[in-house]
Amino acid sequence: MPALVQQEAEPQTPVAVAEPTPAVTPVPAPERAAINIIAARWLRLNKEGIRATVIGLISLVAFLIVWHLLTKYRVVFFVRFTNVPSPLAVYDSFTKAIHDPKFLMHVLLSCRRILVGFSLAALVAVPLGLVMGRFKLVHEVIFPVSEVMRPIPAIAWVPMAIMLWPTNEQSIVFITFLGSFFPILVNTLHGMALVDPVLVRAARCLGAGETSIFREVYFPSSLPHIFTGLTVGMGVAWVSLIAAEMISGQYGIGYFTWEAYSLVQYADIALGMIAIGVLGLASSLLIRSVGRLAMPWGRT
Amino acid sequence: MSQIEVKAPKGHVEVRNFALSYETIDGSVEAVTDTQIHVNPGEFVSIVGPSGCGKSTLLNAVAGFLKPTAGTVTVDGVAVNGPSAERGMVFQQYSLFPWKTVRENVEFGLKMRGMVRSQRERAARTLLGLAGLEAFEKHYPERLSGGMKQRVGIVRALATGPKVLLLDEPFGALDAQTRVIMQQILTNMWQRLKISVLFVTHDIDEAIFLSDRVYCMTARPGSIKAEIAIPLERPRQQSMMMSSEFLALRRGLMSLIREESIKAMGGEISELGMQGLNIELHGHSLADVL
Numbered sequence: 001m002p003a004l005v006q007q008e009a010e011p012q013t014p015v016a017v018a019e020p021t022p023a024v025t026p027v028p029a030p031e032r033a034a035i036n037i038i039a040a041r042w043l044r045l046n047k048e049g050i051r052a053t054v055i056g057l058i059s060l061v062a063f064l065i066v067w068h069l070l071t072k073y074r075v076v077f078f079v080r081f082t083n084v085p086s087p088l089a090v091y092d093s094f095t096k097a098i099h100d101p102k103f104l105m106h107v108l109l110s111c112r113r114i115l116v117g118f119s120l121a122a123l124v125a126v127p128l129g130l131v132m133g134r135f136k137l138v139h140e141v142i143f144p145v146s147e148v149m150r151p152i153p154a155i156a157w158v159p160m161a162i163m164l165w166p167t168n169e170q171s172i173v174f175i176t177f178l179g180s181f182f183p184i185l186v187n188t189l190h191g192m193a194l195v196d197p198v199l200v201r202a203a204r205c206l207g208a209g210e211t212s213i214f215r216e217v218y219f220p221s222s223l224p225h226i227f228t229g230l231t232v233g234m235g236v237a238w239v240s241l242i243a244a245e246m247i248s249g250q251y252g253i254g255y256f257t258w259e260a261y262s263l264v265q266y267a268d269i270a271l272g273m274i275a276i277g278v279l280g281l282a283s284s285l286l287i288r289s290v291g292r293l294a295m296p297w298g299r300t
Numbered sequence: 301m302s303q304i305e306v307k308a309p310k311g312h313v314e315v316r317n318f319a320l321s322y323e324t325i326d327g328s329v330e331a332v333t334d335t336q337i338h339v340n341p342g343e344f345v346s347i348v349g350p351s352g353c354g355k356s357t358l359l360n361a362v363a364g365f366l367k368p369t370a371g372t373v374t375v376d377g378v379a380v381n382g383p384s385a386e387r388g389m390v391f392q393q394y395s396l397f398p399w400k401t402v403r404e405n406v407e408f409g410l411k412m413r414g415m416v417r418s419q420r421e422r423a424a425r426t427l428l429g430l431a432g433l434e435a436f437e438k439h440y441p442e443r444l445s446g447g448m449k450q451r452v453g454i455v456r457a458l459a460t461g462p463k464v465l466l467l468d469e470p471f472g473a474l475d476a477q478t479r480v481i482m483q484q485i486l487t488n489m490w491q492r493l494k495i496s497v498l499f500v501t502h503d504i505d506e507a508i509f510l511s512d513r514v515y516c517m518t519a520r521p522g523s524i525k526a527e528i529a530i531p532l533e534r535p536r537q538q539s540m541m542m543s544s545e546f547l548a549l550r551r552g553l554m555s556l557i558r559e560e561s562i563k564a565m566g567g568e569i570s571e572l573g574m575q576g577l578n579i580e581l582h583g584h585s586l587a588d589v590l
Contacts, residue, residue, distance in 0.1 A: 297440040
């Protein structure tokens with residue numbers, strides 16, 4: 001398939017170049033020709049992107065159709081689609097849910113927990129990683145502890161969190177915090193380890209002191225890895241949050257999904273899942289665009 | 301610009317009884333031993349030698365990144381104690397800050413000195429103009445060619461008005477044509493700024509073309525094998541590289557270095573062994589052919 005497309009694309013390129021050229025002479029309005037040229041150029045430059053978008057949309061529609069057919073005919077083939085809600089049923093419960101303040105409250109509460117837990121994790125893990133990367137003693141003291149704690153999944157912290165924190169809300173935020181903390185810390189450390197020593201030397205012989213080197217070299221040099229950590233951390237934050245909400249929550253989108261199962265509202269299960277997916281995706285995109293703003297030099 | 305011209309043409313580098321060794325598991329390894337060099341104010345001095353002879357080590361000691369095991373390094377009578385903006389350095393790997401634009405890179409040293417933004421912007425623009433780079437001031441280094449990057453590297457090192465400019469094989473990563481142009485640019489800037497230069501290279505032509513004096517180093521442990529004055533008149537033109545005077549200097553340096561290179565490679569290669577490998581030497585030694 002890709003080979004076919006490539007073969008098609010190659011002869012297309014000269015056609016697209018040639019097209020606007022004859023248009024210039026007969027058409028009296030040169031602006032139109034200019035617009036045509038720009039449009040043709042835009043199409044040519046964004047060919048790959050357009051192609052990916054079109055194929056992506058087709059694939060999403062195909063997914064919905066398959067889902068629809070599987071539920072419509074209640075297919076039982078190893079997995080049972082007997083009780084699985086159809087896309088239309090989910091859409092129905094979605095239209096109801098967006099007018100339901102309770103559903104919105106679940107969503108908002110989850111978002112708030114993510115915001116607080118993740119922000120705290122970023123505010124602690126990034127500076128800690130920077131300082132650990134810069135000062136050997138801090139690294140030597142903290143690294144062993146962090147290595148022991150890191151493999152413990154945030155979900156395993158649920159009972160401990162309930163004991164540690166006076167309210168349910170606090171323990172859920174704590175678990176979200178833990179989930180995103182380690183990916184951010186590890187990536188920040190990694191970024192600090194990869195700082196080019198020649199750049200540090202260059203800064204030194206331009207008269208930079210320790211603080212300046214930290215601010216002007218170590219920090220910007222680590223930023224790409226910090227943002228990788230933030231993106232990964234955000235993903236893990238959602239995983240941890242949903243698990244915590246299902247186990248110990250009273251509100252939140254994870255609780256909503258679990259509750260739907262208990263109340264035999266099957267369409268709401270899928271609605272909850274899709275909502276979680278959309279929220280996770282949106283938060284990752286948000287971090288990525290902040291990253292692009294923070295690192296204009298990375299733009300190619 | 302103004303600070304640079306106001307500064308008196310100082311920059312007397314003096315390296316005496318210098319030795320530097322590294323600690324390894326097998327004991328200490330001498331990188332450089334018993335070395336004396338000096339750079340007079342405003343002089344352009346090169347160090348050439350076989351690879352691994354410690355010429356970069358020596359330069360890094362002058363920069364203040366390495367401490368000598370024995371001997372002294374002084375600039376204008378003051379002992380070198382760590383890196384400082386008074387000894388500007390240009391690296392082979394360009395080492396521009398990728399997250400700073402061309403102008404911000406050039407401004408860096410002035411910013412470290414606490415100069416206000418508007419002032420350092422003006423200074424950086426002037427310097428970039430000198431190097432023919434004003435049009436690229438807002439570009440990030442990633443988008444520049446190797447030659448442009450190194451021009452920025454040189455301008456950045458000069459921006460703070462150092463007494464000495466140290467260059468560690470700065471054109472080693474450039475193609476031959478670009479290298480020639482860069483040499484010309486460096487010569488122009490050096491003549492304009494009247495600054496002392498210590499230049500490390502393994503390229504003999506480059507060393508002769510640029511320098512007033514060339515030090516030739518021995519194989520490890522490195523020490524000074526010879527000191528050669530380059531009496532070619534200035535300004536130097538590309539065409540001089542074909543002159544008999546130039547070629548004679550080149551021949552002399554070549555044979556000095558060849559001896560050391562062979563030592564560095566672990567001895568002479570036997571003619572018989574070469575025949576076995578079926579390499580035609582046409583009466584030249586292997587060092588020539590390579």
